[in-house]
Amino acid sequence: MRKGLITSLVVAAAVPTASAAQMRTVTMSRQLEDQEPVRVSVEYGAGRFGVRAMDTGLLYRMSLVYDEDRYEPVAEYSDHRLDVGVESIRNGFRGNSEGGRLDLELARGVPMDLDLEFGAVRADVDLGGLALTGLDLSTGASESIIDVSEPNETSMDLARFEVGAADFTARRLGNLNAERIEVDAGVGSLTLGLDGEWNRDTRLGIDMGLGALELRVPEGLGLQLRKDSFLTSLDSEGLVKRGEVYQSLNWDQAARKVIVDLDAAFGSVKVVWVRP
Amino acid sequence: MPVSRLANVLLALGLAASVAPAALHAQLREVVSKSVSVGRSEASLALEFQGGDRLEIDFESGSVRIDDESVGAYDIGDPLDASWRSLLGQAVALDDGALAAALADWTVPAELTGSDAEVAGAIDQALERSLRGTQVQAQVGDASVSLGDPGSLLRLLLGDRETLRLLDDALDGLVEGGIERVVISEDAVVGADEVIEGNLIVIDGNARIEGEVEGDVVVVGGTLELLEGSSVSGDVRLADATLERNLGDVDGDVVNVEDGVQVDVDDDVRRELREEIRRELRDEMRDEGPAFLAPFRSLADGVGGVLGHLVSVLVLGLVGAAVIAFAGEKVDVIAETARRAPGRSAAVGMAGAILLLPAWIVGFVALVVSIVGIPVAIAWLPAFPIAACVAALVGYLAVARNAGEWMADSNLPWTHWIRKSNSLITMVGGLLGLSILFVVGHVVSIAPFLGFLNGLLMVAGIVITVVAIQIGFGAVIITRGGRRREYARYSADEAWEAAMNVDMGGVEDSAQPKEGGNA
Secondary structure (H helix, E strand, C coil), X not given: CHHHHHXXXXXXXXXXXXXXXXXXXXXXXXXXXXXXXXXXXXXXXXXXEEEEEECCCEEEEEEEEEECCCEEEEEEEXXXXXXXXXXECCCCCCCCCCCCEEXXXXXXXXXXXXXXXXXXXXXXXXXXXXXXXXXXXXXXXXXXXXXXXXXXXXXXXXXXXXXXXXXXXXXXXXXXXXXXXXXEEEEEXXXXXXXXXXXXXXXXXXXXXXXXXXXXXXXXCEEEEEEEXXXXXXXXXXXXXXXXXXXXXXXXXXXXXXXXXXXXXXEEEEEEEEXX | CHHHHHHHHHHHHHHHHHHCHHHEEECCCCEEEEEEEECCCEEEEEEEECCCCEEEEEEECCEEEECCEEEEECCCCCHHHHHHHHHHHHHCCCCHHHHHHHHHHCCCCCCCCHHHHHHHHHHHHXXXXXXXXXXXXXXXXXXXXXXCCCCHHHHHHHHCHXXXXXXXHHHCCCCCCCEEEEEECCCEEECCCCEECCEEEEECCCEEECCEECCCEEEECCXXXXXXXXXXXXXXXXXXXXXXXXXXXXXXXXXXXXXXHHHHHHHHHHHHHHHHHHHHHHHHHHHCCCHHHHHHHXXXXXXXXXXXXXXXXXXXXXXXXXXXXXXXXXXXXXXHHHHHCHHHHHHHXXXXXXXXXXXXXXXXXXXXXXXXXXXXXXXXXXXXXXXXXXXXXXXXXXXXXXXXXXXXXXXXXXXXXXXXXXXXHHHHHHHHHHCHHHHHHHHHHHCCCCHHHHHHHHHHHHHHHHHHHHHHHHHHHHCCCCCCCCCCCCCHHHHHHHHXXXXXXXXXXXXXXXXXXXX
16 A cells, blocks of 8 residues: 555656656856956846856856747857846747756955846846956846855946845845945835945935835945825835935944935835844 | 766866855866856857857757757756756856856766767767866865765755755855865764864755864755854854754854745745645536435535524524623514514615715715814724624624514414513524525535425525625614614503503604605
């Protein structure tokens, strides 16, 4: 009886692989040639998506699992420009890509202008350790966690996040070392962690359509909030209103300051103070 | 055991090269870019060398191509395909010199014969040619490889990509110093007086350590026991493995290498498949049972349907009891309104049903626009539909009570037990009356050739139920949930009539508007 049960389970476990999508696994990598700045563009449609830094003497290493009937991998490098990801080989409805996955590792310390574009994905991106000279992240209907676990080795003028209908969380934005950060969010839940190492004063522009925004601000950081909203509630704990702006109590004394320009239509904004 | 020899050579070279790149004395061309693609019908390798040269070897759809030139054929799973995939299994984990060394060292496997050997020879030559044929020496040291059975390594490399992936992750960051022992598909025991001078790698087996390991311990797909007096100078790396006992000393970290996503996906697909199989089995059992059971099936269906409706009546009766207990007066008002103005109630109920959706949306928007009402708007979304359903249910129960009263007065057979003095019994009687067509329909369905009659009865039952709900819902709206007594004011004359069962001669309370009156 038990043997029969085990046999049945084994058969049941084996059968789905025959009926599943034609998944293909591709592993790609490229040696690091020099330390010249690289422009990296990543496009990924649906599935799970991860990015992190590595120290292996490679410019990148990509592990990709994809449905070969629907997509084909892209990995092109020339003139210090790297394009990786997948592109659809079918027109029209793309459907989901359950089981698809892209894990990308990028060289630590190489100056990099990073352009990440992904659609309906579950993204877990850690930009810590990368030397980012620019960042442009665009996501559609996704659940994204963007972390900057280590300070950016270089600096950038602008870090831009374009978020569609998503549950978007960004952590340790201070580590980006960006002069300006812009977040353009459509619909969804947005959590922005302003912790990390701030090496400069920064302007953070947030344009939000409909949704809930939570700003997690470390105690000690000077915060000024300029709000231009239509129907948006503000939970401004720890902020005082001076004229048209809200300021943290330590604004005048704070060593590092972040000015938030908030343009929101519908929704709620909450400021949460956290221990650094 | 050619397979075993191949496995040992591949593993020793692959693992040693992957963890001890410093030991490679390679004068090979630098592999600038690597792409390994493995699917069900394809297994290909694309290399780009310093200077821009490329090499592509594809096993695809039965054909072997080197740089787009066909060099032979293969069958999926044959020894040639297996050998090639095992090489790719290593190439996934290797980069730079280690990769070049592993590829350059690859030779025609001994078990290949005939055309397979010729194709493998062409691949070997292409690799040698591309890598310039310089000599490579892989210092694999004193590594020992132990296989549980000769095919275990090939099965690992060919059939289990997830294990390969875990192995790849587990080997990532392994301390330098080479491999002392690799154990596959069997248990590894390090005795109390034994010292492993290097890394210990156990794949698909359990490890029991009583002695010393001067390096990392990697366990993929098994368990690890560190007994008292044991020591590991490096890390313990567990991939799909568990640390059952930790009584020894570990100088490094105990690292759990995360499971790959493919496992989750497989689980999901497996679960879906099981559900699908269950569904199909249920459908088959329902639809395609033996023919001789057909009359019994219809009997079971019919009896089941009757019981189902009786249970529904029972449940509604319980709900009705609660409603009467907590809001008896309001039910009275609603029932009275439905009785006195059924047409108006039905019209209001229908209009209300049509306006439910717009009212829901408009209410939400209005609350959001008011800013202060945003928290209420969040509650509004679920509360409004729930309130509508409750209103329809209470209205239906009130109408059922009216129906019960009518049945009590009607002297119909089997209705003598309905007593108007008890609201609950009256309501239950009415619920039975309103659902009687469904019950009869199910009884009729037991008999053969009466499907049409059954359908008619069901449709009539549905119509009656819908009308009753409309009337009840409308009465709830008109009375504002039983709080407005416009149609249910107390009439002394009517009470007298009812109590004495006499007619007062058409005396009418002017305060009570009748159907179509001015509400």
